[in-house]
Amino acid sequence: xxxxxxxxPPETRVLPLTTIRRERMLPRPGKVLVNPGDRVQPAQPxxxxxxxGEVSVVNVAHLLRVAPARAHKYIKVKEGADVTMNTxxxxxxxxxxxxxxxxxxxxxYRIDKSTGRVLIKVISRPTELTxxxxxxxxxxxxxxxxxxxxTGALIQAALGFGGESYGVRQVVSKQAADPIKARAxxxxxHGAIVVGGAWFDETVxxxxxxxxxxxxxxxxxxxxxLEAALDAPFxxxxxxxxxxxxxxxxxFKLLNSNAGREVSISxxxxxxxxxxxxxxxxxxxxxxxxxxxxxGRPLAVGVRVRVLRGPRQGAVGQVTALPELxxxxxxxxKVHCAEVDLGGDDGRALVPFxxxxxxx
Amino acid sequence: xxxxxxxxxxxxxxxxxxxxxxxxIAPVEGxxxxxxxxxxxxxxxxxxxxxxxxxxxxxxxLQRVSTRxxxxxxxxxxxxxxxDGSGVDLCVxxxxxxxxxxxxxxxxxxxxxxxxxxxxxxxxxxAVEDVISLLGTGRKSDEMRAKSILAVQPDAVCVAGxxxxxxxxxxxxxxxxxxxxxxxxxxxxRPTIVYAGNSALRARVKEIVGNDISLVAVEGNVRPALGTExxxxxxxxxxxxxxxTKLSKVNGLSTCAAWSGVPVISTxxxxxxxxxxxxxxxxxxxxxxxxxxxxSNTMVGAxxxxxxxxxxxxxxxxxxxxxxxxxxxxxADVVRWLxxxxxxxxxxxxxxxxxLRPLTIPADGRELLIEQALAREAIRSIVKxxxxxxxxxxxxxxxxxxxxxxxxxxxxxxxxxxxxPGQAALLLLDALEPxxxxxxxxxxxxxxxxxxxxxxxxxxxxxxxxxxKGLMSLGTAVVPxxxxxxxxxxxxxxxxxxxxxDLEVEVTAGTLEVLPLPxxxxxxxxxxxxxxxxxxxxxxxxxVEGGALGLIVDARGRPLARQxxxxxxxRRDQIQQWLWDMGA
Numbered sequence: 054x055x056x057x058x059x060x061x062p063p064e065t066r067v068l069p070l071t072t073i074r075r076e077r078m079l080p081r082p083g084k085v086l087v088n089p090g091d092r093v094q095p096a097q098p099x100x101x102x103x104x105x106g107e108v109s110v111v112n113v114a115h116l117l118r119v120a121p122a123r124a125h126k127y128i129k130v131k132e133g134a135d136v137t138m139n140t141x142x143x144x145x146x147x148x149x150x151x152x153x154x155x156x157x158x159x160x161x162y163r164i165d166k167s168t169g170r171v172l173i174k175v176i177s178r179p180t181e182l183t184x185x186x187x188x189x190x191x192x193x194x195x196x197x198x199x200x201x202x203x204t205g206a207l208i209q210a211a212l213g214f215g216g217e218s219y220g221v222r223q224v225v226s227k228q229a230a231d232p233i234k235a236r237a238x239x240x241x242x243h244g245a246i247v248v249g250g251a252w253f254d255e256t257v258x259x260x261x262x263x264x265x266x267x268x269x270x271x272x273x274x275x276x277x278x279l280e281a282a283l284d285a286p287f288x289x290x291x292x293x294x295x296x297x298x299x300x301x302x303x304x305f306k307l308l309n310s311n312a313g314r315e316v317s318i319s320x321x322x323x324x325x326x327x328x329x330x331x332x333x334x335x336x337x338x339x340x341x342x343x344x345x346x347x348x349g350r351p352l353a354v355g356v357r358v359r360v361l362r363g364p365r366q367g368a369v370g371q372v373t374a375l376p377e378l379x380x381x382x383x384x385x386x387k388v389h390c391a392e393v394d395l396g397g398d399d400g401r402a403l404v405p406f407x408x409x410x411x412x413x
Numbered sequence: 414x415x416x417x418x419x420x421x422x423x424x425x426x427x428x429x430x431x432x433x434x435x436x437x438i439a440p441v442e443g444x445x446x447x448x449x450x451x452x453x454x455x456x457x458x459x460x461x462x463x464x465x466x467x468x469x470x471x472x473x474x475l476q477r478v479s480t481r482x483x484x485x486x487x488x489x490x491x492x493x494x495x496x497d498g499s500g501v502d503l504c505v506x507x508x509x510x511x512x513x514x515x516x517x518x519x520x521x522x523x524x525x526x527x528x529x530x531x532x533x534x535x536x537x538x539x540a541v542e543d544v545i546s547l548l549g550t551g552r553k554s555d556e557m558r559a560k561s562i563l564a565v566q567p568d569a570v571c572v573a574g575x576x577x578x579x580x581x582x583x584x585x586x587x588x589x590x591x592x593x594x595x596x597x598x599x600x601x602x603r604p605t606i607v608y609a610g611n612s613a614l615r616a617r618v619k620e621i622v623g624n625d626i627s628l629v630a631v632e633g634n635v636r637p638a639l640g641t642e643x644x645x646x647x648x649x650x651x652x653x654x655x656x657x658t659k660l661s662k663v664n665g666l667s668t669c670a671a672w673s674g675v676p677v678i679s680t681x682x683x684x685x686x687x688x689x690x691x692x693x694x695x696x697x698x699x700x701x702x703x704x705x706x707x708x709s710n711t712m713v714g715a716x717x718x719x720x721x722x723x724x725x726x727x728x729x730x731x732x733x734x735x736x737x738x739x740x741x742x743x744x745a746d747v748v749r750w751l752x753x754x755x756x757x758x759x760x761x762x763x764x765x766x767x768x769l770r771p772l773t774i775p776a777d778g779r780e781l782l783i784e785q786a787l788a789r790e791a792i793r794s795i796v797k798x799x800x801x802x803x804x805x806x807x808x809x810x811x812x813x814x815x816x817x818x819x820x821x822x823x824x825x826x827x828x829x830x831x832x833x834p835g836q837a838a839l840l841l842l843d844a845l846e847p848x849x850x851x852x853x854x855x856x857x858x859x860x861x862x863x864x865x866x867x868x869x870x871x872x873x874x875x876x877x878x879x880x881x882k883g884l885m886s887l888g889t890a891v892v893p894x895x896x897x898x899x900x901x902x903x904x905x906x907x908x909x910x911x912x913x914x915d916l917e918v919e920v921t922a923g924t925l926e927v928l929p930l931p932x933x934x935x936x937x938x939x940x941x942x943x944x945x946x947x948x949x950x951x952x953x954x955x956x957v958e959g960g961a962l963g964l965i966v967d968a969r970g971r972p973l974a975r976q977x978x979x980x981x982x983x984r985r986d987q988i989q990q991w992l993w994d995m996g997a
Binding site for chain 1: 563
């Protein structure tokens with residue numbers, strides 16, 4: 054290792070075959086619907102819970118015109134009791150004016166004796182958690198969720214808009230550098246996850262909405278389409294980021310292979326405090342479990358890297374040298390750089406450590 | 414671990430949200446000096462989820478740079494220092510990697526208690542998610558107030574209202590609805606109620622809140638009287654709450670804390686300590702201003718004679734929060750600092766890309782200037798928030814529009830690692846628009862978090878490290894203001910070099926120039942402003958020292974926005990001219 058020291062860059066994973074495990078957790082305790090060893094499909098519910106509804110605050114003291122501290126004497130329900138709309142929850146005297154009714158179906162969440170208020174939690178809505186991924190239930194997390202396991206390809210993307218989806222993969226670009234064309238998205242794309250090479254424009258997005266695709270994967274997106282992408286009724290995944298950048302060749306190659314297979318995609322992106330990266334999962338049969346490589350690989354000669362910034366953003370190549378001394382870059386800054394063989398016209402280039410990620 | 418007071422060598426670690434830095438400070442020829450620094454990506458997030466890994470990476474780098482073994486075979490810091498020179502006597506840790514406190518502020522009147530709460534909250538890493546006002550604009554029903562707390566699920570609700578001996582019933586009503594809102598949340602997620610209102614009501618507030626909700630009754634009202642504000646006790650409680658609920662939850666921090674002889678403190682607090690210390694050097698009437706644009710946070714600390722007002726924005730930084738900044742300021746406000754055209758959507762794409770890849774650095778001059786333009790607006794936005802409270806601290810002179818600072822320190826990579834000194838100086842001058850005569854300093858080695866933390870255990874180390882050029886001087890800046898036509902002579906300046914020779918300059922309105930005064934060279938400055946031109950409270954003859962840039966004379970006028978041509982092409986030419994003038 055040179056004087057530049059050991060540098061541990063971030064990583065993006067593009068693995069043709071690995072073991073994939075995904076934890077599926079309910080937002081609050083509920084009921085798990087499957088058993089260990091069960092085979093599950095992406096749309097299959099694996100757990101369910103009830104999402105609590107709104108809380109209604111009933112100011113009994115105010116409504117009965119009594120002092121807050123005395124209101125509890127007139128309250129006719131107990132904490133935890135089920136109530137329906139118009140259930141009498143407090144009464145004083147025999148007139149209708151002396152009756153306080155529940156404003157909603159639900160249960161008595163709390164009685165605040167000091168303020169004379171009754172809190173009614175409105176009845177909950179059931180919510181289901183789907184498997185997201187075709188695979189086998191490997192673990193049950195009692196009352197909270199499951200772990201689904203499968204073998205297959207894993208591709209981490211850079212940026213996503215929307216949530217999760219699944220469908221048959223349809224590749225509509227011939228090359229990783231080819232922008233998607235609207236006419237390529239025809240009626241056969243209905244319900245599919247459409248994969249293109251480079252970027253796409255508004256007409257592509259409109260066509261994809263019309264054809265009711267279930268997802269769109271591309272290399273990049275023009276910044277001007279940000280709002281349209283956020284409003285799209287299906288998830289959009291970008292493998293490179295914003296701008297006009299071709300999809301990294303190894304990603305395009307992997308997506309192009311095994312055509313017609315079902316994929317699961319998640320566009321959820323979180324950049325800190327629980328980083329979440331968008332991902333493409335392609336379940337593939339395998340006789341053996343291939344564990345994913347461990348993280349923590351330092352930058353070294355021979356390592357495959359991707360350029361994260363600058364005119365060569367998105368280019369993938371191999372580190373050929375790690376110069377000992379800091380190098381002056383175009384901005385005038387002196388920083389540690391790696392010499393990277395990017396192939397083709399780019400050839401060998403010096404790229405700051407900070408602008409590289411390990412790509413494997 | 415040796416007693417801190419015996420410390421001779423100090424390892425200071427600052428765990429940021431993007432990078433972790435390790436700095437070695439040690440006595441050299443009887444005086445503390447900065448020896449070496451190293452940096453590595455912070456490993457707070459998955460797949461690492463343990464900051465100690467990144468800290469060890471940074472220390473490994475530091476070992477290589479300083480040729481001094483610092484880590485034992487089991488990966489712990491060697492302490493105390495051994496006879497063979499390995500290890501350190503003291504390890505101090507600061508961090509800005511924790512999430513900010515999510516707050517709801519509740520007060521009686523927007524312009525009084527709520528404004529004080531806002532300023533107190535800005536003194537620590539916090540994000541104000543909602544504001545509840547009992548009176549005036551923003552009024553909500555009892556139920557709506559409670560529901561807004563339920564919807565936000567904050568970490569804490571700060572309540573203020575009523576001067577001491579003043580309003581009672583409205584304050585108690587406010588506390589009731591806040592307590593109601595907190596009670597709607599699942600017990601384990603309930604917010605802490607921090608009460609800093611009418612002091613006489615503390616016992617009643619405790620009764621209302623009850624035992625099911627955590628209450629901090631601050632020893633002091635943020636508004637003890639209508640014209641008085643006392644933010645200190647509330648800020649201390651919020652700082653403690655942040656440390657106990659957020660900082661302590663940073664994965665792996667406890668591993669590093671075990672190496673330290675002093676508690677882990679927030680980077681903001683440490684930064685504030687250095688600014689406060691600097692304000693105690695020199696003229697007690699003049700202050701020190703510190704600005705730090707970090708990856709996730711932007712801070713500004715103004716201190717006068719040891720009294721500090723620190724303001725932190727946890728939602729705007731050089732890597733994270735660019736989108737937030739663009740939603741607050743006009744995109745044109747950022748673009749105005751650029752000598753080239755950029756489409757608004759490209760600027761939005763730029764900030765999103767930076768959030769996705771926070772470790773990355775500008776690859777070309779264009780990207781560098783975009784980052785610096787964003788930093789200018791981040792600073793301007795925090796200064797707007799902080800400036801009203803500086804006036805209470807500063808002894809003001811006649812005709813001064815803003816408090817006078819004799820020292821301005823820029824920190825954070827986007828400022829301190831600007832590739833040319835002129836870029837850093839211009840960034841600070843454009844963003845802060847300071848006036849008068851002051852020194853511009855840069856924290857090029859990222860020492861401010863280290864020194865503030867080291868000073869807690871070993872004050873002498875911080876003092877000496879600063880005095881031994883721990884901060885790089887860009888030079889002295891002279892900024893006259895007043896009404897004048899472009900080209901009109903507004904100031905006569907005579908610089909007499911210590912080694913002999915004078916330089917006399919007639920400064921004309923609208924100009925920006927740098928006069929030669931290299932590092933280490935001393936000179937005496939005599940300034941003769943034209944009538945109606947303000948250069949602050951300066952002596953007849955001002956001793957000045959050279960810096961990386963020289964003597965900066967900024968006669969562009971204030972406010973700068975008014976000096977920029979309306980025509981976009983002329984404006985870009987003007988920006989380019991200023992960059993050239995500063996050698997940037």
